[in-house]
Every structure is written in structure tokens, then in C-alpha cells.
Amino acid sequence: MSNEPLRILAVGAHPDDIEFGCGGILLAEATRGSVISLCICSRGEAGTNGKPDEREAEARKAAKLLEATLEFVDFGGDCHLEISPQNRIAIARQIRVARPEVLLAPTVEPDQHPDHAITGRLCRDAVRLARYGGLEEICDLAPHTVRHHLEYAVTPGAEPPNEGCKIVVDITAQFDRWVELMECHATQLRTRRYVELQTSRSRVLGLAVGVEHAQAVFSTSDWTIRNLSELPGSLRLF
Secondary structure, X not given: OOOOOOEEEEEEOOOOHHHHHHHHHHHHHHHHOOEEEEEEOOOOOOOOOOOHHHHHHHHHHHHHHHOOEEEEOOOOOOOOOOOOHHHHHHHHHHXXXXXXXXXXXXXXXXXXXXXXXXXXXXXXXXXXXXXXXXXXXXXOOOOOOXXXXXXXXXXXXXXXXXXXXXXXXXXXXXXXXXXHHHHOOHHHHXXXXXXXXXXXXXXXXXXXXOOOOEEEEEEOOOOOOOOHHHOOOOOOOO
């Protein structure tokens, strides 16, 4: 992949997942001129804090900071997401609309909010369906192949135990704006210290690779290169 700006589609189960899980990375991409689309699969209907209209308004405020487009898809509401043909195809439609080179979605690890894992699994399936030219429900849109499908961990328990290809992104330059992005979701900060949780994670990961703050994403498949000179850099400081 060249250093040119990208088309990126980030999918989240709830209105705050994307900002907490990969917001710093998206800010870095926005600075590079990448085109960012967001897709959210509920409005936090079952949440303890915040009504659905508040949660949607917070998500739209965050999208504005990212200069991203935002679409909500209706899967029955928070805590009602399920793996079904209709839901797979709905996300495949979003992929065909956004036509991303990179798809960002939650990991499928079980030790997290079940909606996160379900959304991750739906995205894994939808990436395939988006390529199928004969899929009647979305035949009004041209098939599309995502070049890189990466997953983010909203919480520490969602990080894959067998990391495979872990990609660490230096978000030091975006740190202050990332905090501002997360603080858009004020209803979710009433009783939980989510911002501190995420910034602590980014600090520990950053220290491990020699920067101030970093976020990680995880590849869902192997990568193909033409020669070893295309390998990215790696660090083991400890």
C-alpha cells in the first residue's frame, strides 16, 4: 500500500466504540487526507447512561471532528444485535457504498460486550459478501473488495490473545484531539472513567515501542509483499 490517502470505513456496535477503540488512528488518517466513513449498528438503547437521541447527537459531534460521514444501521437496538443474513448484507451494502480500501471493525473476542463481538463477526462475513456480484439484495451497487480488514479492541479484554499481525500506530501527535474526540461521548463518562482507561492503554503501548502514545489494530489475514524491503519497522525495547 502506498503512502497516498485512503478510503476508510470504521464500523462500531455503539455510538462510542470507534472513538474509544481506534479514534487516534482515524485522526492520524484524517490529517493525511484520508476519506473516513463511519457506520454504527445501534444508538445505545440499552445503555445505563444517555438516551438514544443523546447518544446519536454525541456520535454526530465526534464525526464532525473527524470530518467523517456517518450512517446508522438498524439492527434492532443495543443488546439485540445478531448474526443473520440480513445483517451481514446490510453491512455489505455499507461497504459497497463507502468502497473502502481499509475496513476497521471490532475484534471477535468473547470477553467483551457481546454486541462488539457480533459486529466484528458480521463485518468478517460482510467483507466477503460485498465482493459477490450475484447477491440480489445489493445488486444495485457494484461489488467491492476491501484491501485490508483490520480489527480494533474497545477494551483490554477484547485484544486477541494470539495477536498474529499486530499493527501499532503512533498517535502521539493526535493525543489531545483524541481525548477531545472521546469526550464528545459525555453521557458515557458520567459513571465510568473510559477516557482514562483508553489513554492508559495508549501510554503503556506507546512506551513499549518508544513513543508517547499508540493504538493497535489487528489484521484478520496474512499480508502479501513483493520483497522484504516492504516490511514495516518493528521494535522490541524491553
